[in-house]
Amino acid sequence: MAETTEHFAGVVLDLLHESDVEDTVHSIAEHAKHSLACDFAGIMIVRNKRIETAAATDDIVALADKIQMQLGQGPCLEAIWEHDTFLVDDTQTEQRWRPFMIQVAELGMRSMLSIRLHASHQTLGALNLYSIPVRQFEDEDIALAHLFGQHASVALATALNEEGLRRAIDSRHLIGQAQGILMERFGISSSQAFAVLRRYSQDGNLKLRDVAEHLIDNRILPAAHAGAGEQRDGQNGGGASNGATRGASNGTPASASNGTSNGSSSDRVVATFADAVDQRIASGAELDGTGKHSL
Numbered sequence: 001m002a003e004t005t006e007h008f009a010g011v012v013l014d015l016l017h018e019s020d021v022e023d024t025v026h027s028i029a030e031h032a033k034h035s036l037a038c039d040f041a042g043i044m045i046v047r048n049k050r051i052e053t054a055a056a057t058d059d060i061v062a063l064a065d066k067i068q069m070q071l072g073q074g075p076c077l078e079a080i081w082e083h084d085t086f087l088v089d090d091t092q093t094e095q096r097w098r099p100f101m102i103q104v105a106e107l108g109m110r111s112m113l114s115i116r117l118h119a120s121h122q123t124l125g126a127l128n129l130y131s132i133p134v135r136q137f138e139d140e141d142i143a144l145a146h147l148f149g150q151h152a153s154v155a156l157a158t159a160l161n162e163e164g165l166r167r168a169i170d171s172r173h174l175i176g177q178a179q180g181i182l183m184e185r186f187g188i189s190s191s192q193a194f195a196v197l198r199r200y201s202q203d204g205n206l207k208l209r210d211v212a213e214h215l216i217d218n219r220i221l222p223a224a225h226a227g228a229g230e231q232r233d234g235q236n237g238g239g240a241s242n243g244a245t246r247g248a249s250n251g252t253p254a255s256a257s258n259g260t261s262n263g264s265s266s267d268r269v270v271a272t273f274a275d276a277v278d279q280r281i282a283s284g285a286e287l288d289g290t291g292k293h294s295l
Contacts, residue, residue, distance in 0.1 A: 015155030021045075024159040025055040028127070028152045033057045036148060037141040038129035040109070043117075044076055045125035045156070051080060054125065060107055061130060067103050074100040079114035079126040087142065088112040090134040111136035115149040119157035127152060171209040178212035181219070196221075 015031070018024040025043045032041040042061040045054040053065040068074035074097050075086035088094045091105040091112065104112070111131040117124040127149050131137070137145070175197065182193035197215075201208045204222050214222055 015152070015159075018155075018159065021156075021159045021163050022054070024155055028156065029055040029057045032127060032129065032145075032148060032152070036129060036145055037136055037138075038113070038131050040130040042076075042128045042130075043125060044080065044128065045117075046080060046123055051077065051125075060109070061128070064104050064107060064109065064130065065128070068100055071097075071100050073097045074104075075112055075114040076126050076128045079116045079128075080123055083116055083118070083123060085116065085142070085146070086112075086114045087137060089137075092134075108132060110134045113137045113142065113145055115145050117149055117153045117156060119153055122157075124153060124156050124160065171212075174209055174212040174216060178215045181215060 015024055015027050018027050025045065029041045029043050032038065040056075040058045040061045042056040042065055043054045044051055044065065051069070053062055053069075056062040056065065065076065068076055075088055078084070078086050078097075088096075088101070088111060091101045091110050094101045109130040109132065111134055113129040115127040115129075117127055127145070129137070129145060175194070178197055179190055179193040182188060182196055183190060186193075188196075197208060197211050200206070200211045200221055204211070206222060211222060214220070
């Protein structure tokens with residue numbers, strides 16, 4: 001066991017040197033296939049509250065996972081949902097998840113072991129082991145799979161955290177670039193530029209990052225916003241009531257929509273400026289030849 005622990009510690013070091021989540025999960029699957037008593041291995045992960053196959057050592061694993069996802073049943077999914085380990089000694093005789101077992105047995109995989117991957121109380125996914133012989137996984141194999149899963153969870157959690165940090169930094173960078181474009185084009189402050197981006201994000205039900213990226217890539221703001229602004233002007237006879245109309249149309253109080261009711265005077269100035277930019281764009285003052293909001 002000491003040698004096994006030392007081996008798995010070396011595996012973790014290898015995994016921590018992987019460049020991203022994709023490389024990490026593929027490496028976990030390959031290490032599992034060669035270190036544990038199985039013929040095939042795969043990784044399912046939970047991302048944005050959805051379960052997806054992140055890695056598979058063989059095409060047959062990806063197919064088995066696809067069947068599981070289509071049926072909405074199977075030991076791999078149960079390991080994630082129930083926070084537990086699930087062993088299948090023989091897929092031909094296993095009575096749980098019967099529709100799935102029939103199909104996976106036809107693929108030639110007779111034994112299965114699914115281990116939950118987790119960090120603290122957060123479920124990251126599941127390590128799924130498949131074997132051709134029946135009753136492949138003994139108690140010692142299950143114990144080793146758990147030990148491997150603990151080490152793999154550390155590496156996966158680290159990779160996911162680093163991915164989140166990279167995305168956050170990238171988002172801030174994109175938003176900063178978009179603010180710079182607006183500041184230069186309209187001669188406005190950073191906070192005023194952010195207010196404009198936020199307004200487009202709220203009105204278009206878009207992520208702030210997506211609005212910024214669209215502006216950087218196309219040098220135009222999302223076209224849906226102008227339509228909303230023109231419709232508000234047509235309904236209300238001008239821009240003075242834009243903020244209140246926006247709040248009502250979204251089923252929220254105007255103060256929640258534009259942040260001016262209970263905010264500071266500077267917040268009100270920023271929001272008022274955002275409305276002014278809205279009106280300039282909607283009126284055609286900043287339109288290019290294509291009818292888009294040229295910046």
